[in-house]
Amino acid sequence: MVDDAISISVIDGEYFVFDIDAVKRLRNDHHIAGILVGTLPQVPQQSVFLGLPVQLMPEEAALLVQQGVARIIDESQSHEPILAIDPNDIDDATAGLKINEIESAGSESQGPLASYTTPAITTVDKLVLPDSSVNAIFETPRFHMYRYLHQNGYFISPGLRFGSHFLAYPGDPLRYHSHYLVRGVGYDEEFSLLDLVGSGRLGTGVKKAWMIGAHLPPDQQDKTTALRLPGAKVGEGRESSDEFVSFCVEWAGFG
Amino acid sequence: MDDFDNDYDNAPATQAADGQGDAESDDEQQDWRILASMGPNRKSLPKRGEKEYEPTGSRSDRDNLDDSRQAMYTALNGERRHTSKVHICGVWYPHLRKAKVLVARGPHFKSIGKADSNGAIWLLPEEVIYLVERGSMSLYNPRGDTNISLQCCYAACLTACHGHERYLVYAHLKRLGFIVQRAPTFDDSGEEDVETKPKISWARELWNFLVRKFIRCWTGLRYVFARKIPPFGPIVCGDIWRSYDSIYRTLQIIPFYSHKTGSPPVTQRSTTTPYRVAYNVWKPRPSFKKSSPGEPDFRVVVVNAQKDKMPTLAQADALFSTIPTAHGSGSTLQQRLNGYKNVIVGVVDYGIISFVTFGDVSFGDEHIYEKRAANSTMSKHRKMK
Numbered sequence: 001m002v003d004d005a006i007s008i009s010v011i012d013g014e015y016f017v018f019d020i021d022a023v024k025r026l027r028n029d030h031h032i033a034g035i036l037v038g039t040l041p042q043v044p045q046q047s048v049f050l051g052l053p054v055q056l057m058p059e060e061a062a063l064l065v066q067q068g069v070a071r072i073i074d075e076s077q078s079h080e081p082i083l084a085i086d087p088n089d090i091d092d093a094t095a096g097l098k099i100n101e102i103e104s105a106g107s108e109s110q111g112p113l114a115s116y117t118t119p120a121i122t123t124v125d126k127l128v129l130p131d132s133s134v135n136a137i138f139e140t141p142r143f144h145m146y147r148y149l150h151q152n153g154y155f156i157s158p159g160l161r162f163g164s165h166f167l168a169y170p171g172d173p174l175r176y177h178s179h180y181l182v183r184g185v186g187y188d189e190e191f192s193l194l195d196l197v198g199s200g201r202l203g204t205g206v207k208k209a210w211m212i213g214a215h216l217p218p219d220q221q222d223k224t225t226a227l228r229l230p231g232a233k234v235g236e237g238r239e240s241s242d243e244f245v246s247f248c249v250e251w252a253g254f255g
Numbered sequence: 256m257d258d259f260d261n262d263y264d265n266a267p268a269t270q271a272a273d274g275q276g277d278a279e280s281d282d283e284q285q286d287w288r289i290l291a292s293m294g295p296n297r298k299s300l301p302k303r304g305e306k307e308y309e310p311t312g313s314r315s316d317r318d319n320l321d322d323s324r325q326a327m328y329t330a331l332n333g334e335r336r337h338t339s340k341v342h343i344c345g346v347w348y349p350h351l352r353k354a355k356v357l358v359a360r361g362p363h364f365k366s367i368g369k370a371d372s373n374g375a376i377w378l379l380p381e382e383v384i385y386l387v388e389r390g391s392m393s394l395y396n397p398r399g400d401t402n403i404s405l406q407c408c409y410a411a412c413l414t415a416c417h418g419h420e421r422y423l424v425y426a427h428l429k430r431l432g433f434i435v436q437r438a439p440t441f442d443d444s445g446e447e448d449v450e451t452k453p454k455i456s457w458a459r460e461l462w463n464f465l466v467r468k469f470i471r472c473w474t475g476l477r478y479v480f481a482r483k484i485p486p487f488g489p490i491v492c493g494d495i496w497r498s499y500d501s502i503y504r505t506l507q508i509i510p511f512y513s514h515k516t517g518s519p520p521v522t523q524r525s526t527t528t529p530y531r532v533a534y535n536v537w538k539p540r541p542s543f544k545k546s547s548p549g550e551p552d553f554r555v556v557v558v559n560a561q562k563d564k565m566p567t568l569a570q571a572d573a574l575f576s577t578i579p580t581a582h583g584s585g586s587t588l589q590q591r592l593n594g595y596k597n598v599i600v601g602v603v604d605y606g607i608i609s610f611v612t613f614g615d616v617s618f619g620d621e622h623i624y625e626k627r628a629a630n631s632t633m634s635k636h637r638k639m640k
Contacts, residue, residue, distance in 0.1 A: 035606030095399025
């Protein structure tokens with residue numbers, strides 16, 4: 001475990017990043033943007049610009065753990081010492097006095113000019129979950145698709161807006177439009193031709209392409225050299241299990 | 256429901272001009288430099304900036320990206336701060352899954368919080384996260400010795416919100432200015448209340464069942480006799496037909512769902528369904544009272560795009576049985592699609608929300624032919640004049 005590993009908080013089964021420095025590192029160094037899901041305190045009455053925390057997809061958390069870049073923190077357990085109290089021990093009066101003390105000590109000025117702040121993160125002893133906590137994610141078609149795109153340098157966001165698994169951006173989504181509506185499937189998984197037509201047309205209609213891809217099962221990897229794609233090069237230190245095939249579909253509008 | 260969709264559908268005019276706007280109107284990422292340049296005295300809502308097709312590797316490209324990122328990081332690093340004039344201070348009690356408010360200043364309590372018999376105001380977990388996140392509230396642990404961070408607040412309260420997706424929808428609606436309250440069907444216990452009300456004995460149930468069967472047979476037979484439908488051959492025959500209406504009526508022989516007669520009894524009602532109204536939503540109004548909010552303007556269901564499926568008929572029926580019939584059914588297509596009852600479903604996919612409306616529509620009751628006939632006679636009258 002690297003000491004400066006990025007901490008990803010898992011709360012109620014969802015993955016979050018609360019630390020602004022971690023957000024910067026993920027975006028600048030690992031081209032993972034995540035989705036801002038909090039209210040921005042400076043402009044709270046709108047949803048165009050949002051604030052911390054950043055939510056990550058499970059695939060993002062799993063990939064970062066696999067690469068040894070991040071570790072998963074059970075945030076509820078970590079904060080248990082702060083929050084835990086026996087209901088019989090609750091003493092509102094004493095607690096109220098303590099709170100008053102903290103509040104008057106914490107604000108620079110007193111009276112009507114006093115102001116109060118909330119920190120973004122807590123420095124407590126963190127309960128680090130074993131890396132195996134994300135193991136279940138590795139075997140899903142979604143994860144293989146995600147990793148393939150990520151290896152090829154794409155920024156990836158959830159695909160709900162266009163009814164796909166992911167959207168793939170050629171650069172930081174702050175500056176660039178997405179190119180692909182992406183769906184990861186199992187290699188032998190059948191899908192409806194209606195999906196092909198519907199998604200292909202939708203993708204073309206919004207000036208993107210629909211991408212579908214699958215991870216090659218080991219017994220298929222020798223047979224499909226013809227399908228080998230840039231992301232699936234063999235002999236570059238990658239395991240052969242990294243092989244992957246993907247296709248893009250565009251609406252031809254032919255006649 | 257335009258209000259909900261504005262954020263996703265309205266492409267700024269600047270984007271439309273460069274030809275990408277229509278394609279990218281649903282892309283949520285924005286130019287944070289606009290936010291930074293607006294300063295504290297902004298009057299209008301921030302708009303999104305323009306985006307490029309792909310990185311070109313040029314210096315200006317990189318500079319633009321660096322500027323955008325810097326503006327975003329600065330905004331994200333902003334403090335959650337409020338002054339004592341609008342100070343809210345509360346204590347989170349994990350065992351109660353609520354926070355008690357010690358200091359309650361500012362306008363939020365017109366639509367947030369609930370007072371108990373001692374006059375103390377209590378906040379639900381989603382209200383706590385919302386207020387802490389926007390920097391309006393200081394939260395403390397029950398011992399009163401720690402000012403709880405945003406991270407700790409999530410760790411403490413999120414599970415009690417019944418899923419992050421529900422909190423996201425709550426906060427999204429609150430940010431847009433709507434008044435949002437938990438519906439009685441928010442959690443499982445609420446559903447039980449709804450269920451126990453019409454509880455009837457098995458004898459009564461059997462009786463009802465027989466009566467229903469009888470009525471169904473009877474209406475079916477009466478239908479056939481009254482319409483004189485022959486057992487074979489054309490349906491429309493052997494009579495003098497004076498209007499198309501009566502012909503169309505005769506042709507309508509397939510039984511259909513009608514909101515007037517109600518749906519067939521729901522045999523299975525899963526208590527774990529996500530398809531229950533989570534929040535009642537009101538448009539902002541100065542006269543709003545927490546104690547007597549009146550009929551909500553919208554009812555919102557929250558589902559998870561990854562985990563939840565489309566509702567089964569039983570789930571949809573159970574959902575609509577908790578919603579009162581809307582007043583009046585309109586004649587326009589839109590009103591017809593909205594149906595006699597409707598509910599808004601917020602679909603959440605790892606932080607991104609899409610809203611769709613589910614309507615309880617009984618198309619069989621909409622006799623389009625009658626309206627068309629009425630319209631044509633009207634136009635005739637007009638011509639005669």
